[in-house]
Amino acid sequence: MSNDPARPSGPADEVTQSKGTVTFRDIFALPEYRALYLSTVVNWVGDYLSRAAVTVLVYHQSESVLLSAVSFAIGYLPWFFGPVLAALADRYPYRRIMIVSDLCRMVLIALLLIPGLPVPVMLLVLLLAGLGAPPTQAARSALLPVIVGRERLALALATNQTTGQAAQVFGYLVGATLAVALTPRIALGIDVATFALSALLIAFGVRRRPTVQAPSQRTHLLQETAEGFRLVFGHPALRSIAIVVFTATVFAIVPEGLAAAWAAEGTRDPATRGLDQGMIMAAGPLGFVIGGILFNRLVPAAERARLIPYLAVLPPLFLVPSLLGPPAEIVALLVMLSGVVQGALLPTLNATFVLALPQSFRARAFGVMNSGVQLSQFGAVMITGTLADHFWLPLVVGLWSIGGTLAMVVLAISWPSQQTFTEAVEAANRPEPAHQADGPGSARLPTTSVTPERPQPRR
Incomplete structure (x- = not known):
């Protein structure tokens, strides 16, 4: 097995050196x-x-x-x-x-x-x-x-x-x-x-x-958990990815979470209401499937990375027309378009995030990310559901989406340069220092977590 923990052994090593197009058959x-x-x-x-x-x-x-x-x-x-x-x-x-x-x-x-x-x-x-x-x-x-x-x-x-x-x-x-x-x-x-x-x-x-x-590297479980937080939020590349993912989640989950109430806004017929609810709930996942397969299969990796800040603005932007209270079919179409962009955006962000993580910190960092996504979904549905109890539901979703669009514009403007991500990936792939001889409690954060953030123009 390779001594570099960031690189697998066997057939995957060959792919690491490959510059050709990767297909489903390959994986x-x-x-x-x-x-x-x-x-x-x-x-x-x-x-x-x-x-x-x-x-x-x-x-x-x-x-x-x-x-x-x-x-x-x-x-x-x-x-x-x-x-x-x-x-x-x-x-x-x-x-x-x-x-x-x-x-x-x-x-x-x-x-x-x-x-x-x-x-x-x-x-x-x-x-x-x-x-x-x-x-x-x-x-x-x-x-x-x-x-x-x-x-x-x-x-x-x-x-x-x-x-x-x-x-x-x-x-x-x-x-x-x-x-x-x-x-x-x-x-x-x-x-x-x-x-x-x-x-x-x-x-x-x-x-x-x-x-x-x-x-010998283990300390206290809570201390190791805190190291995961410091790694994710202490490095500009990882922190930027985390904030975009959390923000996208907060504003994209709302139609699915409020689908039952949204369908009830449009009709009193139980059969039609059930169909409308199912249509709205299924539209996002369906769009994600379409966007994930087509974008990540057909668009080169370098181009995918370049498009990240522009794609990030689109998921909440597509939901802004819900402010006008369109029929369920239009709502489902808007949700599906938002899902298509999420399918194009999130796998690229995830891949960059993984490659920028040192192997010994990957599980902890993903624990931070997975928890953030789940709790963001929970909070978004609870907040918008509470607001929809007091205000017209399409108005709530529309204004919520406008807020999401503005937030994504700010994040896109401050998105780090590609060089920042390249340096993070290179640092993560360098062999990690061995601490076994230092005794228990000697584990340290990798250098990627403490790299000073230098203001750089986005390319």
Whole structure:
């Protein structure tokens, strides 16, 4: 295995040197990527199936809309502890983290199959099961560049993210259908099976690798978590990416989160209302799939990087016409156009972010990012939902989107030069200093986290 932790061994090394166009065949030719990809897909489908089913199960048992909503929103709570939980993935091998997490969640979700389980117990089980998501996602994110290499990374990330959007649409639709037409426990049983299948795929499809953080480098878990925050927000390149991703999330999630109320604004017919809601909710993920596949497949990497500050302004800008209260079909079109640009933008940002991270800090940094995204979504939906209770919903979304557009313009103007990102990637790929001889508590932040920010014109 290569001594450089930022570079994988085997076929991916060849791709790192490749200057040609990367295709889907290239990434799926890697057996480890196929295993990791399939594990991720079945996990996503199972999660969305169970999320849709649990809301129905809780509602049937409690006849409370509030408790049903709580059962859906409880999935966000573990992300308040996400950075700390994600720091565990830097302490132990990524493969082990993913397998153990899948098996623990399999057992916990299986408890929901017990008939007559009290609603408070069900909510507690959901909360405990959700604690496995941050370390698993951090481990997957950190392992992906090791498996696919630098040249394949952008397309692999785009493939994963677009598949995730498709899995969300499929899981919600199928989960709700099974829960209403048959029984929610069928969907929950499928979720249990997906965790088992995911653990098997990782166990037999991903090879063992040592932990990226030696025991002698470990300090206190909270201190290591704080190092992840300092790394992300202490370097101009990483900080700029994080702020753009969080801002895009805050302003793009609103149509999906308010889709039910938005559909009710336009019609009193339950059948039409359901169709409008589904159309608005599915438009964003559908647009993301289209943008992610086409943009990241057809546009060269250098051009993608150059377009980032211009693309960032478009997702909230496309939603500004909702201020006029258009019909649901137009709303869905606007949401889809916003999703197309997000699909073009976010995988490129993610790939740049990954490459600018030292290997031993990747899981912690992704814990910060994943938690920020989840909590940003939660906060945005709660704030706009509260405002929509007192004001006309299209007005709320339109003004919210105007604010997002102005924020993105400011971020685009202050976007760092390409040289800043190039230097960050080069620094991250230099061998990290060994601290094993220094004794416990000697771990230090890599040089990329303390590089002084020099004002440079954006190119």
